[in-house]
Amino acid sequence: MDNRSLSIHTLRRLPLYLGYLRTLPDEVEQVSATRIAGALGLGEVLVRKDLAAACGKGRPRVGYNRDQLTVSLQRRLSRGGPVDFCILGTDHLGGALAEHPHLGAYGLSLSALFDSCPEQVGRRVAGLTVWPIDRLEEVCRERDIRLGVIALPVDQAQSACDALALAGVRTILNLAPVHLTAPDATEVRQADMAAHLGILRRRLRRQIADAKPF
C-alpha cells in the first residue's frame, strides 16, 4: 500500500478492477492479476503494477485476497475521506448519477441536489430533497461543498457554471454537451458521453475494415 500518488491512468483503472471484483461469485476468495487482466482485456503486468501501486502486495501462486483487495481499492480511491459534492439538475443525467450505487467506494458523498425546474424542487431523490438553484450559494457555503456536477439542459449550463463559481465551487464536472467558460481559478471538466461513443466508433470501423481487407 503505497502512499504516493497514483498515475492518472492507474487511477482511472481502479474502478474497473473494483467493478470486476464485485461480479465474482461469493465463493471466490483469491484473485490473480492474470485473471483480472484477462477479464478486462488488459496486460497482466499492467494490472499487477496498478495493484502494487494502489494496494498491498499479492502472494505468489495465490494472487490477492478478494475482500482485502476490494477494501484496499476502495480505501485508495477514497483516500483522505469522502468529498462532498452537489448535482445541479436531477432529471436525466443528474438523477442517474445521484442514484449511483458506489459513490461511497469512490470517496464521494452526495451532499445536495439542485434544480431550476419548479416541478423537481422539493422532490426526494437518492434520499435528498431537491433545492431550488437560488439557494446554491447559501447551501454550498454552509456545507463547504467544493465539487459540483452540472447535469442541466444545455441552455442552463453556463449560468449554472457561473453560479457555482460564485458559490466558491472550484471544481466542476459538466455533463451537458456544451463547452463552458469559467474563471481561471475554477476548473471545468467536460464529460461528454457522445465523445466517449466516438472512440468506440473508430474501433468498430477498424473491426469492419479488418474483416474485409479489400
Place this chain on the structure above:
Amino acid sequence: MDNRSLSIHTLRRLPLYLGYLRTLPDEVEQVSATRIAGALGLGEVLVRKDLAAACGKGRPRVGYNRDQLTVSLQRRLSRGGPVDFCILGTDHLGGALAEHPHLGAYGLSLSALFDSCPEQVGRRVAGLTVWPIDRLEEVCRERDIRLGVIALPVDQAQSACDALALAGVRTILNLAPVHLTAPDATEVRQADMAAHLGILRRRLRRQIADAKPF
C-alpha cells in the same frame, strides 16, 4: 488534412475543440491555436499538433478559419460516414444521450431505441419510437447495427449485454455502473460517470492541500 489515424488522445480532444468553437461569437472568423489552448487549459503546441493531424494547416499570424476548422474537425470525427447505433434504456442516461445535439458531428447516427419497461415502449424519443427489447435482434440485424449503448438499470444490464452480443453487436458502451461480461469477440467499454468524478476529486484534494501547506 492527414489521412493517417489519430492518436487516441488526440481523438479524445477533438470534441473539446469543436465544443469551444461553437461557443465563439458569430463574428469571430479566425482562431489561433494559442487562443484555443488558453481557453481549454492545454499547451499551445499540443493543440497545434492535434489540429495539424486532424485538419488542414493554419496560416501563420492568422490561425485557422473558424468555419473551415469546424467542418474539418467534424469530418475527421465522422470519417467513413455515420455509424448507426442503438440505445437500450430510454429514461435516464439513455434519454439524455438520445437527445444529444451533436451526435452527427461525431459521426454517429442514432438508429433505434429499446426499453424493457412497458411504459417506455411506444413513446417517441428524439424522433424515434421506442421498441421493446424483444425486438432487439430483429431490428439490429435488419439495420445492421453494430454499436450499442446500455443505459438500463443495473439489474438488467448484463442480460441486455448478452442480448446485444447475440444480435451481432460487437461493440458496446455500458453506462450502467456494473462490470459486464461478454464473449471475447465483443468489446464492452465501461463509462462510469462517478469514476470520472473521482478524478476531479483528487484534483480538488490537491488544491486544498496546496492551499494550506501545513
Place this chain on the structure above:
DNA sequence: GATAAATCGATAAAATTTTATCGAACTGAA
C-alpha cells in the same frame, strides 16, 4: 518598402505509460 509582432510547422528533448524479461516465492502433487 522595411520592420515588428504573432503564429505556424518541424525537429528534438523530456516525461509518462506500457510492455517485456528475469529470477524469486509460494503452493500442491508426486
Place this chain on the structure above:
DNA sequence: TTCAGTTCGATAAAATTTTATCGATTTATC
C-alpha cells in the same frame, strides 16, 4: 521431500505522448 507450475515483483526496454526550441511565414504598422 522434491519437483513442477503458477504468480509475483523488480528492472529494463519500448512505445507513446507531451513539452520545448527554433527558424520560417504572414500580417499590420510605421
